[in-house]
Amino acid sequence: MSELILGIESSCDETGVALVRTREAPGQVPELLAHALHSQIEMHQAYGGVVPELASRDHIRRVLPLTDAVLREAGVALDAVDVVAYTRGPGLAGALLVGAGVASAMAAALDRPTLGVHHLEGHLLSPFLSADPPQFPFVALLVSGGHTQLMRVDGVGRYALLGETIDDAAGEAFDKSAKLLGLGYPGGPALSRLAGEGDARAFKLPRPLLHSGDLDFSFAGLKTAVLTQAQRLGQALPERRADLAASTQAAIVEVLVKKTLAALAATGLQRVVVAGGVGANRLLREQLDAACAQRGVRVHYPELHLCTDNGAMIAMAAAMRLQGGLEQPRRDYAFDVKPRWSLEEISASIP
Template sequence: MKVLGFESSCDETGVALVEVPEQGGGAPQLLAQALHSQIVMHQAYGGVVPELASRDHIRRVLPLTREVLAEAGAELKDVDVVAYTQGPGLAGALLVGAGVAVSLAAALGKPTLGVHHLEGHLLSPFLSNDPPEFPFIALLVSGGHTQLMRVDDVGQYEILGETIDDAAGEAFDKSAKLLGLPYPGGPHLARLAEQGDASAFELPRPLLHSGKPDFSFAGLKTAVLTQVKKLGDAPTDQQRADLAAATQAAIVEVLVKKSLLALKETGLKRLVVAGGVGANAELRRQLNAACAKRQVRVHYPELSLCTDNGAMIAMAAAMRLQRGMATLHDAARGSFEVRPRWPLGAA
């Protein structure tokens, strides 16, 4: 069975083809994927412009689909299920992917499957060369989401803690903007932090000692703003690098401590890190070191799969299909919905 997956929840257009082996044939395999990022287009505005994002998805999705099929040596008639990101995300952007998926499936006489965007991120490490095994603790740090959850299997998710305000990714991006760094801010802040001294500024670690695996990063963003104002209109390059390093250190320390707390509370010995912030080198370094001391295995998606992509959507659909957990829809009926706000626990 072949699953064609579409991702269009925000500012990346992703398409991928995954094959689900026959019963007992092993894990689903990624046959091909293609991705277009809208970073250059949105940089002029300092962030994602939803209308521009939607229009660009329309331009990119069909050429990317042809590219994926050509790379996989497949044809449209070989596709058995068409999966797409149903939510959460930008409503207009989601409608593009859903509309294309349902239209294509209807033309092929194939069913569709709506996939939760965060479940795609959560299961993306299964596409790596070192896939995890259930059960595990997942640190999901994607865009506006920062959550810790216990994962016993596909669809079996228990949220242990989550952010009560800003997410880690938002803290990176908003702090980067305050430092005058271009969009997307997180990777630029991480690169600038490499040149800085994290001890040069004292920044808060909200909820660090709360004893609960919840997060809060709004206070950190406010503290960064205060320091930026103190530096005035012409901070030196070193001051900016030091503040970037201090900001990253604060975010990473909170993420690491909360992850260790969730592992301790559950007694599990396996941690999965997924989402865009999971690509942060300092976070990986500290998590690897802390978990090695506790004999905990840490799994990450490949760096190319940390951001939004079609492979994670096709993979999540394939894993649900393999377990008989998928609710397929008849595309010929022509109706579909997207869910811009969709808690993972309701998936």
């Protein structure tokens, strides 16, 4: 029997709510019925980054109106929901507590169970929301503001870490480099837009760990190189900003693409999933698609509007875990959050 899963995402600066229906037939991908998202970007712009207390307060204001909007769009009454899922971690503690608290209170009022979802598992499974969902097994490139990891994925809950960043994530490299160039918040998208006007070969920037022989990443040295180059340019920086942005983006993307290709070679797999906010980067998609096409490898992405944090990925992850019989939802309405939570922990719990 199919179930309706309401998913709530509140790990950082986006409030997302979505409704997903599980499928009765084994192996079928759950169906996204509706989703709604509110971004706090405009609110945080004045501060140049996310202010955790403001983020938490805004989640409180947004989550119930977004829930009403989702239910209206799906044409479903609240009491028809079978499970209320929420992001348990990782993320900002206060922001996570808002989603967990609202989900648990809602479930208690409805006499329905709850399910806490790993935020990165949501990203990892988000391409299953697309019109061209992947098939297991695959190599996953999780690339966002806080995480850069390569995973081998053999099924829901079956994840093996292949490599990860030892310092800054790729998204951090975009954002911090953008700040050094005097660009606004959020820096990553601003840098990418400016890079389209510049020459990616104008500055020779490092590609950290590109030839390390493993699948780990490092972007802190690149950020330092961007700072050094910006200081050298001095008053000439404004007229060379687009070139430096293009060179920075090219360095980050080259490392991501070549490490992903190395992961494919190491595993022998022929399918790649890219998830996380940086997965929306146009140059990354173009170069990874071209490199994988030469090797006969399929590449899957979430839809562009689902690359950032959203409730749809949380509802989908919960639905896929429930549909696969990997987890039982809770009915005691006690909840906790895990601001730091390794994806390998939930993989280790699967027999």
